[in-house]
Amino acid sequence: MSQLRAHFRAIDNASATHDLEEVVYDHEGSLLEVFHPLAPLRERSAQDWKDLFGQRAGSMDLVERSGVWGKLEWVLPQIPREHVVTLGEGWNPLLPAPRTAARLGLSDVRLKLCGTTHTGSFKDLGMTVLVSWVNHLVCTGAKIRAVACASTGDTSAALAAYAAAAGLPAIVFLPADKVSLAQLIQPVANGAHVLALDTDFDGCMKVVQELTQDKSIYLANSKNSLRIEGQKTVSIETVQQLGWTAPDWFVIPGGNLGNVSALAKGLDLMYDLGLLSGKRPRIAVAQAAAADPLVKSFEKGLAPLEAQTARTTLASAIRIGNPVSFPKAIDALKRYEGVAESVSEDALSDAAARGDLEGFYHCPHTGVALGALEQLVAKGTIRSGESVVVISTAHGLKFSEFKTGYHEGKLAGVESRLANRVARIAPTYAAVQDELKRRLG
Amino acid sequence: MSQLRAHFRAIDNASATHDLEEVVYDHEGSLLEVFHPLAPLRERSAQDWKDLFGQRAGSMDLVERSGVWGKLEWVLPQIPREHVVTLGEGWNPLLPAPRTAARLGLSDVRLKLCGTTHTGSFKDLGMTVLVSWVNHLVCTGAKIRAVACASTGDTSAALAAYAAAAGLPAIVFLPADKVSLAQLIQPVANGAHVLALDTDFDGCMKVVQELTQDKSIYLANSKNSLRIEGQKTVSIETVQQLGWTAPDWFVIPGGNLGNVSALAKGLDLMYDLGLLSGKRPRIAVAQAAAADPLVKSFEKGLAPLEAQTARTTLASAIRIGNPVSFPKAIDALKRYEGVAESVSEDALSDAAARGDLEGFYHCPHTGVALGALEQLVAKGTIRSGESVVVISTAHGLKFSEFKTGYHEGKLAGVESRLANRVARIAPTYAAVQDELKRRLG
Numbered sequence: 008m009s010q011l012r013a014h015f016r017a018i019d020n021a022s023a024t025h026d027l028e029e030v031v032y033d034h035e036g037s038l039l040e041v042f043h044p045l046a047p048l049r050e051r052s053a054q055d056w057k058d059l060f061g062q063r064a065g066s067m068d069l070v071e072r073s074g075v076w077g078k079l080e081w082v083l084p085q086i087p088r089e090h091v092v093t094l095g096e097g098w099n100p101l102l103p104a105p106r107t108a109a110r111l112g113l114s115d116v117r118l119k120l121c122g123t124t125h126t127g128s129f130k131d132l133g134m135t136v137l138v139s140w141v142n143h144l145v146c147t148g149a150k151i152r153a154v155a156c157a158s159t160g161d162t163s164a165a166l167a168a169y170a171a172a173a174g175l176p177a178i179v180f181l182p183a184d185k186v187s188l189a190q191l192i193q194p195v196a197n198g199a200h201v202l203a204l205d206t207d208f209d210g211c212m213k214v215v216q217e218l219t220q221d222k223s224i225y226l227a228n229s230k231n232s233l234r235i236e237g238q239k240t241v242s243i244e245t246v247q248q249l250g251w252t253a254p255d256w257f258v259i260p261g262g263n264l265g266n267v268s269a270l271a272k273g274l275d276l277m278y279d280l281g282l283l284s285g286k287r288p289r290i291a292v293a294q295a296a297a298a299d300p301l302v303k304s305f306e307k308g309l310a311p312l313e314a315q316t317a318r319t320t321l322a323s324a325i326r327i328g329n330p331v332s333f334p335k336a337i338d339a340l341k342r343y344e345g346v347a348e349s350v351s352e353d354a355l356s357d358a359a360a361r362g363d364l365e366g367f368y369h370c371p372h373t374g375v376a377l378g379a380l381e382q383l384v385a386k387g388t389i390r391s392g393e394s395v396v397v398i399s400t401a402h403g404l405k406f407s408e409f410k411t412g413y414h415e416g417k418l419a420g421v422e423s424r425l426a427n428r429v430a431r432i433a434p435t436y437a438a439v440q441d442e443l444k445r446r447l448g
Numbered sequence: 449m450s451q452l453r454a455h456f457r458a459i460d461n462a463s464a465t466h467d468l469e470e471v472v473y474d475h476e477g478s479l480l481e482v483f484h485p486l487a488p489l490r491e492r493s494a495q496d497w498k499d500l501f502g503q504r505a506g507s508m509d510l511v512e513r514s515g516v517w518g519k520l521e522w523v524l525p526q527i528p529r530e531h532v533v534t535l536g537e538g539w540n541p542l543l544p545a546p547r548t549a550a551r552l553g554l555s556d557v558r559l560k561l562c563g564t565t566h567t568g569s570f571k572d573l574g575m576t577v578l579v580s581w582v583n584h585l586v587c588t589g590a591k592i593r594a595v596a597c598a599s600t601g602d603t604s605a606a607l608a609a610y611a612a613a614a615g616l617p618a619i620v621f622l623p624a625d626k627v628s629l630a631q632l633i634q635p636v637a638n639g640a641h642v643l644a645l646d647t648d649f650d651g652c653m654k655v656v657q658e659l660t661q662d663k664s665i666y667l668a669n670s671k672n673s674l675r676i677e678g679q680k681t682v683s684i685e686t687v688q689q690l691g692w693t694a695p696d697w698f699v700i701p702g703g704n705l706g707n708v709s710a711l712a713k714g715l716d717l718m719y720d721l722g723l724l725s726g727k728r729p730r731i732a733v734a735q736a737a738a739a740d741p742l743v744k745s746f747e748k749g750l751a752p753l754e755a756q757t758a759r760t761t762l763a764s765a766i767r768i769g770n771p772v773s774f775p776k777a778i779d780a781l782k783r784y785e786g787v788a789e790s791v792s793e794d795a796l797s798d799a800a801a802r803g804d805l806e807g808f809y810h811c812p813h814t815g816v817a818l819g820a821l822e823q824l825v826a827k828g829t830i831r832s833g834e835s836v837v838v839i840s841t842a843h844g845l846k847f848s849e850f851k852t853g854y855h856e857g858k859l860a861g862v863e864s865r866l867a868n869r870v871a872r873i874a875p876t877y878a879a880v881q882d883e884l885k886r887r888l889g
Contacts, residue, residue: 065506067689069543094807095543095564100536102510106615123536125564126809127845152888172807174547176888180880183872192851195868196804196844200887206875217877224884248508363637366535366613368567403637404568404845410633427636431624434647436658439621443665446641447593447617 011047011084015039015232018335027085028144030151030222032230038334039232040272043081045279053281057251064098064247074098074244075135075237081276082236083136090143092173094125096135097240101248101396106365107377111384115254115394118362119245122370122402126193128324129266129400130165132241133234138169140233141225145175153178153200155219156227157211159186160324161401166227167194178224180204180211229265229331238269239276245396246277253288255393258380260372260400261292261301261347262325264336270398271339290345291389292336293379295320295355298328301336305347309337321352321409321418322371324401346388350378352420356413359403360425368403368410450488452525456480456673459776468526469585471592471663473671479775480673481713484522486720494722498692505539505688515539515685516576516678522717523677524577531584533614535566537576538681542689542837547806548818549836552825556695556835559803560686563811563843567634569765570707570841571606573682574675579610581674582666586616594619594641596660597668598652600627601765602842607668608635619665621645621652670706670772679710680717686837687718694729696834699821701813701841702733702742702788703766705777711839712780731786732830733777734820736761736796739769742777746788750778762793762812762850762859765842787829791819793861797854800844801866809844809851 017023017034025031025039033039051059063077070076070088074097079086100120108116121129138154145151155178156166163179170177179194183203188195195201204211212228219226227234246253253274261267270290277283294302298317304310315328330336339345350358358381359374369377376397383389403410409418416423432438458464458475466472466480474480492500504518511517511529515538520529541561549557562570579595586592596619597607604620611618620635624644629636636642645652653669660667668675687694694715702708711731718724735743739758745751756769771777780786791799799822800815810818817838824830844851850859857864873879 061506063506064508065502065504067505067691069541095541095561098539100510100566102536120536120566123564123566125541125561127843153884168807168809170807171805178884188852188856188870189848191870192848192855193809195855195870196801196809196851197807198805198868200884201868201870202880202883203870203872204875204880205872210875214875214877214880218880218884250508360637364612364639366609366611366638368609368634368637402568402843402845404843407630407633407848410637411629414633414636415629427639427642429629429632429636429642429644431644431646434645434651434655436655439643439645439655439659442643443594443619443641443659 011080013041013043013084016042027140030225032226040335041232041236043084043276048080048280056280056282060247069093069095072098073135075132075240078240078243081243082240083140086139086143090139090146092139092142092169093135094131094168094172096124096131097244099123101245104362104365104367107362111381112391113384113389113395114392117254117396118367118399119241119396120399121241122399122405126161126164126168127402127405128161128165129238129241130161133237134165134169134227136237137227137231137233138166138173138175141175142173150223151225152176152223154225154227155180155215157181157208157215158228159190162228163191163199164193167197167199170199171197176200178202180215182207182211229263235265235269235272238266239273241398242270242273243277246283251282253283254396256289256291256389256395257398258291258293258376258395259398260322260325260375261294261336262298262327262330264301264330264332266398266400267292268332268335268339271343274343287343290339290343291379291383292340292345292347293376294347294349295322295325295375296349296351298326299349300328300330301333302347302349304337305340309340322355322375325372325375346383348379348382350375350382352418353422354378354382356418356421357424360413364425369399370401370403370406371409372401373397373399450491452488452521454482454484454525457483468581471666473667479773481776482673482677484525484717489521489721497721497723501688510534510536513539514576516573516681519681519684522684523681524581527580527584531580531587533580533583533610534576535572535609535613537565537572538685540564542686545803545806545808548803552822553832554825554830554836555833558695558837559808559840560682560837561840562682563840563846567602567605567609568843568846569602569606570679570682571602574678575606575610575668577678578668578672578674579607579614579616582616583614591664592666593617593664595666595668596621596656598622598649598656599669600631603669604632604640605634608638608640611640612638617641619643621656623648623652670704676706676710676713679707680714682839683711683714684718687724692723694724695837697730697732697830697836698839699732699734699817699836700839701763701766701816702735702777703739703768703771705742705771705773707839707841708733709773709776709780712784715784728784731780731784732820732824733781733786733788734817735788735790736763736766736816737790737792739767740790741769741771742774743788743790745778746781750781763796763816766813766816787824789820789823791816791823793859794863795819795823797859797862798865801854805866810840811842811844811847812850813842814838814840
């Protein structure tokens with residue numbers, strides 16, 4: 008088999024390329040993507056790829072069993088496996104929601120639970136790739152002193168954990184006074200250099216961009232296209248879990264939209280290499296109504312981005328009015344006959360709570376996706392009898408205040424129709440029997 | 449192969465047996481265990497068992513791929529697989545901590561991360577078995593109206609999630625005014641009937657014991673020995689991940705001690721069936737000094753239990769002075785040349801924080817285990833060059849207050865030697881460069 012090598016290229020100019028060894032995040036202002044030449048990948052047949060990935064799924068080797076690194080040839084083929092930094096990411100459960108499917112008249116609804124993972128969100132999938140590659144560069148002599156991002160959430164948590172495992176310093180920038188220690192406690196615990204700046208989030212982004220002009224500080228924000236290579240395994244792994252078949256629909260929450268482009272990029276590769284063929288799945292991007300620039304574009308026939316000032320939303324990780332990966336997401340919607348749907352705070356909260364009654368513990372972003380699913384079925388866009396995979400992006404344990412607020416009826420603009428109240432009763436057998444008779448019949 | 453069937457038997461009287469179909473939790477006051485007759489299991493060779501379990505580890509079928517149900521014949525052989533209620537439990541990452549190993553002079557230290565799972569703790573392993581079996585009983589006509597437990601933590605979370613998935617009502621009892629909604633929010637979200645009684649925890653236990661005399665309410669507390677059958681897969685899975693070899697030591701935090709007896713029970717079966725042979729691993733049980741009846745017994749040569757009034761500890765899930773599974777744990781320590789070690793609040797907190805610097809996010813119970821590991825190495829009990837697997841019981845995301853309290857230096861009796869403080873600086877390139885020069889050199 009020929010040597011496999013991926014490289015960076017500009018998304019709007021295939022001849023503008025850079026080696027992955029270069030510390031580069033864009034090409035004259037144009038976004039980069041990691042490109043995998045198809046010819047050498049095609050030297051292995053579709054069935055051989057399926058067999059290889061199937062065999063690795065049961066491996067006890069940490070790198071092979073990783074959901075990301077089990078697909079190393081499709082992700083970052085030139086990395087030596089001893090430089091990989093893995094925390095057991097991937098192989099997230101794909102669990103059925105049969106009562107939801109029955110209620111909506113669908114043949115199958117499954118949740119891809121990307122939050123059941125080391126740092127509690129899907130960001131692990133991308134961060135293992137970025138940190139592994141930086142680790143490789145450092146191991147081969149590059150002068151990189153640290154990895155850095157401006158983030159107050161899942162990105163900084165994943166960056167700090169993987170950097171700590173690799174023994175690389177991580178730097179996290181955030182606006183002073185606007186973020187609680189609880190929101191930052193994962194990177195703090197993982198020993199990141201957490202720097203609170205007397206400015207807002209845009210001010211932090213400005214500083215991190217300036218700082219990473221110095222190529223010894225490696226940028227880990229979503230502008231870095233390496234992370235997409237790990238995130239794209241979410242669709243590959245899901246299709247593998249379904250016996251190398253695709254569902255009729257993927258429903259995925261979207262903010263910065265990198266995850267949407269990644270989902271499509273994973274599907275692309277399976278079609279390009281023959282692991283999937285025939286009818287393509289469709290993609291529904293779910294946005295909070297408070298931050299829905301993609302929905303507005305979709306409603307105007309995929310019109311150019313009109314940046315919004317995002318309003319507050321319970322789905323805090325997708326509160327983004329000017330998404331970095333907008334152009335890639337538009338391309339993805341074109342290739343996969345995509346739609347975009349806005350969901351209110353009230354609807355996302357009820358949808359998450361309704362899902363929890365089937366044994367899940369959904370984060371608000373998954374609530375956005377489930378709310379969009381309900382609305383798209385009601386509109387007839389997703390049709391009776393179709394099958395749906397919903398991408399759940401984080402673990403509900405990261406959102407205890409959302410959960411308690413809902414069940415206490417204290418979330419602004421949320422009616423909490425499904426609130427479950429704790430009953431207070433006398434500590435006697437008789438009192439308990441009475442209560443249970445009332446509840447269980 | 450002969451029909452495999454497990455049954456209940458009293459731990460101190462092998463002839464006192466009950467069918468698993470019976471709703472029974474003890475035999476004339478003696479604890480029960482689930483017993484698997486060995487002769488039919490031995491009809492398959494050790495290599496055949498390894499091959500079978502190895503093949504299932506890579507299966508895309510939800511039941512086969514479950515870490516628990518992939519070992520169905522060893523867990524609950526008579527359950528029809530269509531009655532299994534799985535949420536993707538098991539196959540928790542076994543991640544190396546090479547810097548810890550080097551610091552302590554050990555050949556290998558690995559963390560078995562049982563908190564990277566659906567409800568965030570190892571309780572999922574046992575609860576899938578209990579709820580699946582109740583589901584089977586209900587599906588075959590038993591009149592069971594609900595499953596119930598008295599718990600304020602991980603047990604109620606796991607019970608409520610699995611019961612919700614199965615569509616079975618769950619009842620959770622807790623003392624009114626002593627537990628915050630945040631501690632209970634998982635069962636609340638999963639739709640459990642949460643009943644706050646005007647009494648203390650013992651009062652709740654009394655009510656649940658009384659209530660479950662009525663066999664239509666199934667007891668899910670740790671007295672129920674079905675849960676051990678799922679929990680015992682933790683040692684089987686770990687040994688499988690290590691290529692069917694055992695480490696020199698397992699270190700495990702202990703409260704009610706069911707997990708200790710389960711760990712040993714999994715090892716027993718591998719020795720009985722020839723999957724392991726030769727030198728046995730040793731077991732170190734780590735207890736918080738605030739609740740260490742097993743340590744006191746160990747120090748007196750495995751003396752009978754002297755129940756304690758457990759004091760407050762950060763390791764709240766193991767704050768148990770009168771452990772239900774004490775007799776089973778003593779047996780386990782005898783078979784596996786076990787030791788027991790007490791760890792202070794200060795030591796458990798530092799040990800957790802030190803582990804986090806290697807990319808983990810440890811709960812306080814794992815801190816107890818890591819503190820015990822450090823102490824046992826210092827004492828020479830665990831010797832230079834030995835290999836250790838530490839059982840991590842829950843995800844740190846369940847303990848945000850422990851994490852923030854540590855790094856803010858606000859935990860009583862804890863010095864927070866490794867606190868990582870957030871730096872506040874001016875939002876300029878120059879100020880950031882100065883700070884980084886100071887930190888990174």
